[in-house]
Amino acid sequence: MAEAGRVPLHTPLGLLAELTHRCPLGCPYCSNPLALEPRDGELDAATWARVFGEAAALGVLQVHLSGGEPGARRDLVEITAAAHDAGLYTNLITSAVGIAADTLHKLADAGLDHVQISIQDGAPESADRIAGYDGAFARKRALAAAVVGLKIPLTVNVVVHRANIDRIEAMVALALALGAGRVEVAHVQYYGWALRNRAALMPSAEQVTRAATAVERLRKRHHGEIVIDAVVPDYYARLPKPCVGGWGRRSLNVTPSGKVLPCHAAESIPGLEFWSVREHSLAEIWNSSPAFNAFRGTAWMKEPCRSCARREVDFGGCRCQAFALTGDAAATDPVCHLAPHHADVAALAAAQDDAPYAYRHM
Amino acid sequence: MSKTPPAIAADARPRLPRGVRLVHSEAQGGWVLLAPERVFKADAVAAEIVKRCTGEATLAAIVDDLARSFNAPRERILADVTAMLQSLADKKLLEL
16 A cells, blocks of 8 residues: 555656757757757766666666757767666667768667657658758658668657648658658647747648548558557647656656756746756656656646546646646646636637747757 | 458568567566567566567467467467467567
């Protein structure tokens, strides 16, 4: 039995390692915070190695090497080797710009298990315009070919929004042509830079419906050939997503400077106290840091979550979204049809305009 | 009605592709199959099957071995193993 008033701790499965916020691309939907961490604040490779060892000891199985663009780190091979040596399954999440062919070979030798490459659209001109970087698309094709050539499994991640959502079929065809075993159709989630660009990125309800139909058709057509993962986009959903599998339940996020967050957007919630791997072990942070304990369990919930049958299915949705849309991080995620602020979400989704993107920049 | 899964050749040599690993985790309470950005809990039976998918043993040999080890009818083992391997292959977690 759990001690009264205390929540039994789960074992984390995954660690998102944001190795740097530096990135050559300027995607207007970037999930990084608006205030980006400069290079001189980044953890060194030795500290990352210690963190990976502590993560493995805590029960973590997979590490996602991400950013920013992880290829911006000169010591990426050393960092990847350390994660592999700690016994972790290593996943590189990259824009493909900044990973040279010889670096990829060294990463493969270091034990890299999987690569995820983001694609901005099915055609070069539009893809490069969205990424804010000329020539990015060609580099993605080249790195994807090199990954597949080394027999490393490849996931293609396509981030969809108003400008490209009608071309899901072309993007899945591209993923197949590149030799990906899996494609993630990721609707933009409105945090960080994406929140700033929301009106310019938001798809229409008709587009979302057509996209869902397209995904179903493609899944049938390519069954056994490629795995297609997709979820209903937040602003058009009736039920909220079980964000990060529940706060402080399944995953940890370490920022470039070493702060440990329950999810990558958690710093957008004011008043939370985050601990750093510079001062604490990962186990201390997982077990005791105020930020991780802030929304564990169900005691923090208000109605309608508190008495809801789904309270331990979706955990009230996303805390960051609840705060962003209602000003109260303990409110029901307004994506939920039972939330008092649910009507606001439809109004926000309807607020679309074709203003130029505010591209992400340091 | 769902269609019958296609039979797997008796001389197929199933194996885990690069990027898929079966590991035992004390902290997670048992066997897990690690795959690209996904983790699957494997129950004891699934783990016994997957452990034998080395790329060397044929399907026939795997089924013989399981039937012996668990003292179970070969026909039933064959049906269970075929269904499981096909489902893993459809998810790109196994090469046949």
